[in-house]
Amino acid sequence: MAPAPSQPPVSASPDGLPQHIPHWIGGEAVESVTGRSFPVADPVTNTPYAQAAAGDEKDVERAVLAAQHAFPAWAKLGNRERATILNRIADAIESRHEKLAQFESYDSGLPITQARGQARRAAENFRYFADVIVALHEEAFRVGESQLNYVVRTPVGVAGLITPWNTPFMLESWKLAPALASGCPLVLKPAEWTPLSASLWPDILTEAGVPDGVVNIVHGIGEEAGQALVDHPDVPLISFTGSTTTGRHIVRSTADQLKTVSMELGGKSPVVIFADADIEAALDSVVFGVFSLNGERCTAGSRVLVERSLYEKFAARLAERADRVKVGPPSDPATEVGALVHPEHYARVLDFVETGRKEARLVAGGTRPAHLPEGNYLQPTVFIDVDRTARIFQEEIFGPVVAVAPFDDEAEAIDLANATPYGLAAYIWTNDLKRGHRVAHAVESGMVWINSHNVRDLRTPFGGVKASGLGREGGAHSIDFYTESKIVHVAMGDVHTPRFGGPA
Numbered sequence: 001m002a003p004a005p006s007q008p009p010v011s012a013s014p015d016g017l018p019q020h021i022p023h024w025i026g027g028e029a030v031e032s033v034t035g036r037s038f039p040v041a042d043p044v045t046n047t048p049y050a051q052a053a054a055g056d057e058k059d060v061e062r063a064v065l066a067a068q069h070a071f072p073a074w075a076k077l078g079n080r081e082r083a084t085i086l087n088r089i090a091d092a093i094e095s096r097h098e099k100l101a102q103f104e105s106y107d108s109g110l111p112i113t114q115a116r117g118q119a120r121r122a123a124e125n126f127r128y129f130a131d132v133i134v135a136l137h138e139e140a141f142r143v144g145e146s147q148l149n150y151v152v153r154t155p156v157g158v159a160g161l162i163t164p165w166n167t168p169f170m171l172e173s174w175k176l177a178p179a180l181a182s183g184c185p186l187v188l189k190p191a192e193w194t195p196l197s198a199s200l201w202p203d204i205l206t207e208a209g210v211p212d213g214v215v216n217i218v219h220g221i222g223e224e225a226g227q228a229l230v231d232h233p234d235v236p237l238i239s240f241t242g243s244t245t246t247g248r249h250i251v252r253s254t255a256d257q258l259k260t261v262s263m264e265l266g267g268k269s270p271v272v273i274f275a276d277a278d279i280e281a282a283l284d285s286v287v288f289g290v291f292s293l294n295g296e297r298c299t300a301g302s303r304v305l306v307e308r309s310l311y312e313k314f315a316a317r318l319a320e321r322a323d324r325v326k327v328g329p330p331s332d333p334a335t336e337v338g339a340l341v342h343p344e345h346y347a348r349v350l351d352f353v354e355t356g357r358k359e360a361r362l363v364a365g366g367t368r369p370a371h372l373p374e375g376n377y378l379q380p381t382v383f384i385d386v387d388r389t390a391r392i393f394q395e396e397i398f399g400p401v402v403a404v405a406p407f408d409d410e411a412e413a414i415d416l417a418n419a420t421p422y423g424l425a426a427y428i429w430t431n432d433l434k435r436g437h438r439v440a441h442a443v444e445s446g447m448v449w450i451n452s453h454n455v456r457d458l459r460t461p462f463g464g465v466k467a468s469g470l471g472r473e474g475g476a477h478s479i480d481f482y483t484e485s486k487i488v489h490v491a492m493g494d495v496h497t498p499r500f501g502g503p504a
Contacts, residue, residue, distance in 0.1 A: 013049070013106065014099065014102035014103055014106050015099070015102075016099065017049065017050070017103075017106070017196075018050055018196075018199055019049075019050050019051070020037070020050060020051050020052075020053075021040070021050055021051070021052040021053065021195050021196070021198075021199045021219060022053045022219075023053050023055060023059055023063070023216075023217060023218050023219060024201065024202045024215070024216060024217040025059070025062050025063045025066050025213075025216045025217075025218070026062070026063075026066035026069075026212050026213045026216065027066075027206070027211075027212025027213060028212075029202065030053075030062075031053055032053045032054055032055055032056070032058075032059055032220075033056070033058040033059055033062070034054070034056065034058070036053075036054040036056075037051040037052060037053055037054050038051065038052055038054045038192065038220075038221065039051055039052075040052050040107070040192075040193075040195060040196065041342075042106055042107065042109075043108070043109035043330075043338075043339035043340060043341050043342060043346075043375060043376045044109065044329055044330065044339050044374075044375045044376075045374065045375065046343055046375070046376070050196070052192070052195045052219045052220075053219050053220070054219070054220045054221065054224070054225075055189075055218040055219055055220035055224065055225035055228075056220065056224045056225060056228060057224075057228035057231075057232075059218050059220070059225065059228075060187065060218055060225060060228040060229050060232055061228075061232070063187040063216035063217075063218050064158055064187060064216075064232050064234050064235060066212070066213035066216050067158040067185035067186060067187055067213055067214070067216055068157075068158060068185070068234060069213050070185045070211055070212065070213030070214045071155075071157065071158065071184075071185050073211065074155075074183055074184075074185055074211060074214050075154070075155045075183040075184075077183070079133045079134050079136070079181075080134055082130075082133060082180065082181060082183065083130035083131070083133055083134045083181070084130075085180075085208055085209055085210060086126045086127070086129060086130035086133075086177060086180060086181060086208075087126065087127060087130050088207070088208035088209060089123075089126045089177075089180075089204060089205065089208040089210070090123040090124070090126040090127045090130075091123075091208070092203075092204040092205075092207045092208050093119055093122050093123040093126070093173070093204060094119060094120070094123045096119070096200060096204070097116065097119035097120070098116075099200070100115075100118070100119045100122075100169060100197060100200060101115040101116040101118065101119060102115075102331075103169075103196045103197045103199075103200065104118055104167070104168070104169055104194075104196075104197045105330040105331060105338070106196065106330065106331070107168075107194045107195075107196035107197060108165060108166065108167070108168065108193075108194045108330075108341050109294060109330050109338040109339035109340060109341050109376065110167065110293060110294065110330060110338055111294075111330050111332075111335040111336060111337065111338045112330055112331055112332070112333060112335070113333055113335070114292060114293060115330075118167055118169055118170040119169075121170045121173075122169055122170045122172075122173035123173075124458070125170070125173040125174050125176075125177040125458070126173060126176075126177045128177070128458045128459075129177040129178050129180075129181040129478070130177075130181065132178075132181060132475065132476065132478075132479060133181040133182070133479065136153075136476065136479060138150065138151045138152060138153055139151045145492060145493060146491065146492055146493050147489060147490065147491055147492055148489075148490045148492055149487055149488065149489045149490070150487070150488050150490075151485050151486065151487055151488075152485070152486045152487075152488060153182075153479070153483040153484070153485055153486075154183075154483060154484050154486065155182050155183030155184045155482060155483055155484075156182075156184060156236050156237050156260065156482060156483060156484050157184065157234070157235075157236045157237065158184065158185055158186065158187065158234060158235050158236070158237070159175075159179045159184045159185070159186040159187070159235070159237040159238075159239065159482060160186070160187055160189070160229040160230065160232070160235040160237060160238045160239070161175040161176065161179065161186055161187070161188045161189065161239050162189045162222075162226050162229065162230075162238070162239070162240045162241070162242065162250075163175065163188065163189070163190055163191060163241055164191050164241045164242045165191035165192075165193040165194040165296075165341050165342075166293060166294075166296040166297065166298075166341070166398075167293065168190060168191055168194045168195075168197055168198065169197035169198070169200070171241055172188060172190065172197075172198060172201070174473070175188075175239050175241075175473075176188065176215065178473070178478035178479060178481070178482055179239075179482050180210070180214070180215070181479065181482075182478075182479050182482035182483050183482075183483075184237070184482045185213060185214045185215070185216075186214070186215055186216065187216045187217075187218060187229055187235065188201075188215065188216070188217045188218070189217075189218055189219070189220065189222075189225050189226050189229050190217065190219060191242075192219065192220065192221050192222065193341055193342045193345075194341065195219050198217060198219075201215065201217060202217070222246065227253070230250050230253045230254060231253060233257060235259070236257075236259055236260060237259065237260050237261075237262075237481070237482065238250060238254055238259055238260070238261045238262070239261075239262040239473070239481070240261070240262070240263055240264070241264040241265075241298075242265065243265065243266055243396075244265040244266040244396075244421075244422075244467045244468070247263040247265040247469065247470075250263070251263065251470070260481065261470060261471070262463075262469075262470065262471040262472075262473055262481050263469045263470040263471065264298065264462070264463055264464070264468075264469045264473065265298075265424075265464065265467060265468050265469040266298065266396040266398075266422055266424070266467065266468060267298045267299055267300070267302075267396060267422050267424030267425060267464065267468050268302055268303060268393075268394065268395070268396050268420045268421075268422040268424075269299055269300060269301050269302060269303065269422070269424055269425040269426055269427070269445065270301070270303045270304075270305055270416070270417040270426050270427070270443070271285070271286055271289070271301035271303065271304045271305065271426075271427040271428075271429070272305045272407075272413050272417055272426070272427070272428045272429065272430075272439060272443075273286075273304065273305065273306045273307065273310065273314065273429045273430075274307050274310075274410075274413075274428075274429060274430040274432070274435065275307040275309045275310040276430055276431045276432060277310075277429035277430050277431060277451075278429070278431065278451070279310070279314065281429070281451070282314075282429040283314070283317055283318065283321065284453075285301070285427065285429070285452075285453040286301060286304055286318060286402070287318070287321045287322070287325070288453060289301040289427065289453055289454060290302050290304075290380075290400065290401075290402045291322070291325055291336065291337055291380045291400045291402075292336075294337055294338055294339070294340055294341075294399070294400060295337070295380070295397070295398065295399040295400035295401060296340065296341060296345075296398050296399065297398075297454075298398075298424060299424055299425040299447070299454050300398075301402075301425070301427050302396070302397060302401070302402055302403065303386075303393060303402075303403050303404075303405070303416075303417075303420070304318070304402055304403070304404045304405075305404075305405055305406075305407050305413055305416050305417060306404065306405075306406055306407070307406070307407060307408075307413070308406045308407065308408050311404075311406040314404075315363065315382075315384045315404050316363075318364075318382055318402070318404065319363040319364035319382045319384075320364075322364035322365055322379075322380040322381070322382045322402075323364050323365070323379075323380075325337055325379075325380045325400075327369045327372065327377055327378070327379055327380070328371075328372070329372075329375075337378075337380060337400055338377075339375045339376040339377055340376040340377070340378065340399060341376070342376070343376060345376075345398070345399075346376035346378070349378060349397055349398070349399035349401065350378070352391070352392055352395070352397045352399070352401060353366050353378070353381055353401060355391050355392060356381075356383045356386075356390070356391075356392040356401070356403075359383075359386065359387065359390040359391065359392055360383040360384065360385055360386040360387070360390060360392065360403065361383065361384050361385045362381070362382070362383055363382050363383070363384050364379070364380065364381060364382035365378065365379035365380045365381030365382060365400070365401075366378075366379070366381045367379060378399060378400055378401075379400075380400040380401075380402075381399075381400060381401040381402070382402055382404065383401070383402070383403050383404065384404040384405075385404075385405070385406075386403040386404060386405045387405070388405070388416060388419045390403070393405070393419075393420070394420050394421070396422065410435060410438070410439065413439065414439060414442045414443060417439075417443045417444075418442075418443060418444045421466055421467040422464065422466060422467050422468045423444045423445040423446060423464050423465035423466040423467070423468045424445060424446055424447065424463075424464035424468035424469070425445055425446070425447045425448070425449070425454065425464070426440070426443045426445040426447070426448045426449070427448070427449045427450075427452075427453070427454075428440055428443075428448065428449070428450045428451070429450075429451055430450075430451070431451075433450075436450040436451065437450070444465055444466060445464065445465060445468075446461070446462075446463045446464040446465050446468065446469070446472070447460075447462065447463075447464070458474060458475065459474070459475040460474055460475060461473070461474050461475065461477045462474040462477075
């Protein structure tokens, strides 16, 4: 008798998994004013494991009032004192690194080995902005002996932070850290599909000594809680990371109040590979860049453009590597691609795969792995000979799906790289560094990596052009967003002003 096929491990429930996730307002766990909640499911079984409080405008109002009450004392706190608290937040995050990784993996479908890196990155965000706010100087300008002009920074006010469901905790930290460093209290609206790791913030913030009301968390559906935060007249700042469609809606919603917005939106980033490139390094980068984080990455290199003399060989090797990527339960340390976050998103990605079958040639993946009959799983998928007008070339899929196309020369490579509405990231592989710089300058994107995969430098501006966003965050750019700069002009001597209206 043939042995029974081995069963994949299930997605293990982490210890301490809450059955209910409340809001956090004014330093207290509170329920929604309406008493409503919504179910939260894990992407392996799509079975609800908890209920989260469903916020609306009444809950946002409570959170904004708490933030306003905390604002004066937090804003007056010295930069060094705020930096000390930020470093304590980092310590508290690191002390919970394994629990955070398990929560994140269970809730989002992210492979556990990749989720473990998120705690370190989240902690580093707080340590970095603690350093920034202490080292940041305010400018002064002397005009000879007659005048001194100097800049004063002040926190803008209550910040509204709306975060996405891919690597949710780390991306929450990316916004929380600079807002707190700048002296802004805030209201955070986590993504409704992945609220679990956000439930760790109250204990972390309390342990670090963050005053009550400085950080407030309102869970809920985007159209309700998120919209209420965007619309609130006492929230002058909105920082959003998510889809371009939602970003456009937020910008329209904030126009009448002239709010300051930062929008990190979608991407369809090109990887341009010339024939003289280090092919092994480029191949490793492509596979990791589009398939890690389950392909649910805004900066994924999801369009691979290869010089024609290398095209067939590279496409074949990419397909071979995609077939070997291990898809499995997020809790399995061997898993490289886990379960996509939610059935709605999974259906959307599968719809793109079906469209791609009609538009191009499928050479890898495109189906559920046979050993995973349930859950939101997709074998990494490679389409080749993709025309520039194809939907899978033009639209963000946000899953483990890559489109590959050839080019004949540098000019065509640049043309194809720029042939989408997006402009977030780009990757260029060539051993001709003069060409690398030329192409980097010509590609329409906010960020470019030459002979490198997506290595993040927190000092540098992060953001895109075209449909990929508005504004920049990262380093001093983040502090610029959360603060107002006031220029003070001081006369240092006698003032010689033209005299109007004096005696004839």
